[in-house]
Amino acid sequence: MTLRAWVDERLPVADVVEALRHKTVPHHRYSVWYYFGGATLFLFGIQVGTGALLLLYYRPSATEAYESVQFIVTRVPFGWLVRSIHAWSANLMVATAFAHLFSVLFLHAYRRPRELTWMSGVVLLLLTLAFGFTGYLLPWNTISFFATRVGTDIAATVPMIGDGLVRFLRGGNDVSGATLTRLFGFHVAILPAIATALIGLHLLLVQRHGMSVPPSIERLDADHPRAVRAMPFLPHFLLRDLFAWTAVLAVLAALATFYPWELGDKADRFAAAPAGIRPEWYFLWAFETLKYVPPEVAGINGELLAVAFMTAGAVAALVLPFIAGRTSASRRLVVGIGLAALVFMAAMTLLALRGAAL
């Protein structure tokens, strides 16, 4: 009995290959955006791999965390590379996830019957940000310490449950060793478990419904047949996907090697927040917005207003497929709001970067 026959008798490999042989992916002028989801998945895989490696040396306590990361980057062979890849890959993953979300938004791929694909995607983006936030504190350096104090204190603005929420996030009243172990637990166990389940669902739904063809291309196809061609998944799309992954890997390797992620100084609870302190680039727009919000707006706490506004934005994004109309006018509205959000975030980020440069 050949090995192949032995496997075929036990696992449905042949069925899966047969199904993939018949699978096609629409090919048109916007299909380049299809690759960002795959790139995000690839980077997630890298995070799991490098994260597991970091766990072998990392120690999650306020007295040892900084020293253990220092040990990883200075003493462990290639430790600097593993940590640098983990940090850079996290940043690239946030970037590709945002690109994926906005391309899906602008190409209207959230429409029926892909509502659940969209919603699981929005939650996965929020989880990616949560991964970033929880992982940021783990080296226990000055910047991450104050970023975590600010970030968790924002939760205190929530009416009624604010204080309880802060205690839940911090594992106490202040950012301390208890916060470190707590965020470590979120980062390496709870968030990965939820993310893995949701990624499974997301991929299953993508398989089930196939790639969405944007309405504009659908209309074009009706007038000029062959505006959309069917590309075989095997091997054409898969090879292109692999090519995209290789390109991402090349960028990642270059960044990680030539710009190793810095460790900074060990967190000191009794030192002043250093000048020029700011969070990671993907939280900069929110950070800058908080700077401009006055303490009180019409008798309401300014922070609360800003937090409520951002929460409303996230909720609106989550339920978008159910609130967006089906007419082309309402699709234009979705594109307009999406663009406005993008421009606002970009402008706030630029302002924050300019402020830091001054």
Added chain:
Amino acid sequence: MASDLEKRGGRRSVLNWLLGVCGGGVLGSIFYPVVRYLAPPDIPEAATLSVTAGSAKALLPNTGRVVPFGSHPAIVLRTPSGELRAFSATCTHLDCTVQYRPDLQRIWCACHNGEYDLNGRNVAGPPPRPLETFDVNVKDDEIAISRRS
């Protein structure tokens, strides 16, 4: 016959109800401890009333230093006119630790550009409240700061 069926339906709904209650009880007994476990226990902290904050002579006019006050930071500063003052160093905006800015002659928070004057009053940027003021005493060149009673 009909009454038999009714009886059976009645019995079934009672059984379903019982099953539901038991299932709810099982789920509750799993999730209640988990939720309680997630909320960190209150660890009472000995209230700090007074700490020493280093040499008074070493603190030159128009400078400040951050010192531990129990588990929280405090800032002690000497005004340009030579007066010693102390405040809580926790920014009332989002919990960052403030510092003294000689060029502004103000207490400044690096996180969101909040400013307090030399009396700890929030005067610029997002801070919503003034900093808590501590009493300052000097004995044998040793600064002592204490919470106002």
